[in-house]
Amino acid sequence: MKLNNSIPVQYFNTAWLPGSIRAAMLRLDLIHPAIQGNKWFKLKHHLALFQQGNYQQLITFGGAYSNHIAATAAACREMGIPTAGIIRGEEPKTWSHTLQEARQAGMQLHFIDRHRYREKMHIDWLEQFPNSYIVPEGGHHPLGAAGCEEILSIEQLDNFSHITCPVGTGTTLAGLINASLPGQYTWGYSALKNAVSLDNDVKSLLKVPSRGNWQIFHGVSQGGYGKTNHELFQFMNDFYTETGIPTDMIYTGKMLMAIRDQAMSGLFPAGSSVLIIHTGGLQGNRSLPGGSLIF
Ligand SMILES: *Cc1c(COP(=O)(O)O)cnc(C)c1O
Numbered sequence: 001m002k003l004n005n006s007i008p009v010q011y012f013n014t015a016w017l018p019g020s021i022r023a024a025m026l027r028l029d030l031i032h033p034a035i036q037g038n039k040w041f042k043l044k045h046h047l048a049l050f051q052q053g054n055y056q057q058l059i060t061f062g063g064a065y066s067n068h069i070a071a072t073a074a075a076c077r078e079m080g081i082p083t084a085g086i087i088r089g090e091e092p093k094t095w096s097h098t099l100q101e102a103r104q105a106g107m108q109l110h111f112i113d114r115h116r117y118r119e120k121m122h123i124d125w126l127e128q129f130p131n132s133y134i135v136p137e138g139g140h141h142p143l144g145a146a147g148c149e150e151i152l153s154i155e156q157l158d159n160f161s162h163i164t165c166p167v168g169t170g171t172t173l174a175g176l177i178n179a180s181l182p183g184q185y186t187w188g189y190s191a192l193k194n195a196v197s198l199d200n201d202v203k204s205l206l207k208v209p210s211r212g213n214w215q216i217f218h219g220v221s222q223g224g225y226g227k228t229n230h231e232l233f234q235f236m237n238d239f240y241t242e243t244g245i246p247t248d249m250i251y252t253g254k255m256l257m258a259i260r261d262q263a264m265s266g267l268f269p270a271g272s273s274v275l276i277i278h279t280g281g282l283q284g285n286r287s288l289p290g291g292s293l294i295f
Contacts, residue, residue: 001035001075001078001079002032002078003031003032003035003040004030004031004032007026007027007028007030007031007154008026008027008030009024009025009026009027009154009275010024010025010026010027010243010245011023011024012024012025012242012243012245013242013243014238014239014242014243014260015242016260016263016264017260017263018263018264018268018270020270020271020272021263021268021270021271021272021273021274022272022273022274023259023263023273023274023276024160024273024274024275024276025243025245025276025277025278026151026154026275026276026277026278027245027278028041028151028277028278028279028280029246029252029278029279029280029281029282031280032074034070034071034074034101034105034283035071035074035075035078036067036071036280036281036282036283037067037071037278037279037280037281038148038151038165038172038277038279038280039067039068039070039071039072039139039280040071040075040147041144041147041148041150041151041172041175042068042139042144042147042148042171042172043071043072043075043135043139043144043147044147044150045143045144045146045147046058046133046135046139046141046143046144047075047076047079047081049133049143050081050133051079051081053133054131055131055132055133056082056130056131056132057081057082057083057084057129057131057132057133058072058076058081058082058083058084058132058133058134058135059083059084059085059086059129059132059133059134059135060072060083060085060086060134060135060136060137061085061086061087061088061117061120061136061137062085062086062087062088062137062138063087063088063089064087064088064089064092064095064096064098064099065096065098065226065284065287066098067098067280067281067283067284068137068138068139069085069087069098069099069102069107070098070101070102070283072085072102072107072135073085073101073102073105073106073107074101074105076105076106076107077105077106077107082106083106083107083108084107084108084109084110084129084132085102085107085108085109085110086110086112086117086120087099087109087110087111087112088112088114088117089111089112089113089114089117090111090113091111096287097283097286097287098283098284098287101283120137121136138168138169138171139169139171140169140170140171140201140205141171142205144171144172144175145171145172145174145175145178145205146175146178147175148171148172148174148175148176148179149175149176149178149179150175150179151172151175151176151179151277152176152179152180153179157180157181157275158181159273159275160184160273160274160275161184161185161271161272161273161274162184162185162186162187162268162272162273162274162275163176163180163184163185163186163187163274163275163277164186164187164188164189164255164259164274164275164276164277165187165188165189165255165276165277165279166188166189166191166251166252166254166255166277166279167188167189167190167191167192167198167202167216168191168192168251169198169201170188170198170201170202170205170216171205172277172279173186173188173202173214173216174202174205174206175205176277177202177206177211177214178205178206178207178208180213180214183213184213185213185214185215186213186214186215187214187215187216187217188202188214188215188216188217189216189217189220189254189255189258189259190216190217190218190219190220190221191221191225191250191251191254192221192224192225193221193223193224193225194218195218196218198216198218199216202214202216217258220254220255220257220258221254222254222257225250226250228249228288232249232253232254232257233249233292233293235253235256235257235260236249236253236256236293237293237294237295239253239256240293240294240295241294245278246282246285246293246295247278247282248280248281248282248284248285249284249285249288249293250281250284251279251281252278252279252280252281255276256276259274259276
């Protein structure tokens with residue numbers, strides 16, 4: 001597997017960032033063109049277990065635009081692992097880029113309706129896939145969190161007072177909390193609407209469940225998971241113009257918009273130094289009509 005081993009920590013300035021706060025982006029989007037961001041870290045221990053076992057194939061689950069499906073397909077191709085993706089919903093007339101590329105990477109795709117998808121972990125149903133290694137949807141699993149601890153194996157982690165990341169299942173956030181230094185704040189930004197169970201989902205993956213100094217911000221999803229609006233695109237375009245950093249519209253773009261609002265309202269004390277984790281996901285932007293984003 002050819003991964004970029006020198007992931008940049010890129011300090012940036014924008015018009016909205018107060019001069020008393022330093023901000024840097026950990027560019028996990030640059031690890032690999034297809035196996036981007038946090039998904040590689042969530043998958044790596046599963047892929048290793050697959051290789052140690054005697055399985056026929058690796059199967060996993062996701063929607064038609066899923067970054068997890070895209071990353072799993074690409075990683076399995078590079079590692080020569082046969083893989084199948086169980087896709088939520090009827091087969092669409094026009095396949096998304098995600099699905100087309102997953103198929104090109106050799107992933108076998110099975111479409112199941114939303115009702116059966118909810119029962120997907122049902123054993124009888126999974127018997128169609130004998131001798132398979134199963135990676136749960138979204139990777140909410142201690143092995144996923146353990147892989148995400150490695151995200152913080154960067155030099156001079158102790159330079160930072162705050163670490164931030166977007167939140168889907170909370171697995172990445174849990175890994176970051178587990179790997180953060182005492183006294184560092186670890187903040188997550190929910191990409192979902194009203195996902196109140198997330199806090200407990202994260203807690204269940206913590207090595208020290210009583211650990212404090214972490215928090216999930218809710219109500220920062222711009223209307224819900226996958227919802228977009230003109231202001232979001234404008235913000236992502238401006239951020240790209242100012243910093244050269246592309247963001248995705250589901251996770252990192254929304255997190256940064258929330259960080260902008262927090263920074264402008266004084267939530268970060270003067271002297272804060274914020275490490276923002278870019279969790280990748282740029283492939284998802286390709287489902288947008290041309291012209292929405294300038295990158
Ligand atoms: C999957 C994903 C997340 C969410 O990660 P969790 O570990 O499920 O919270 C965040 N950002 C991007 C770009 C993703 O693709």
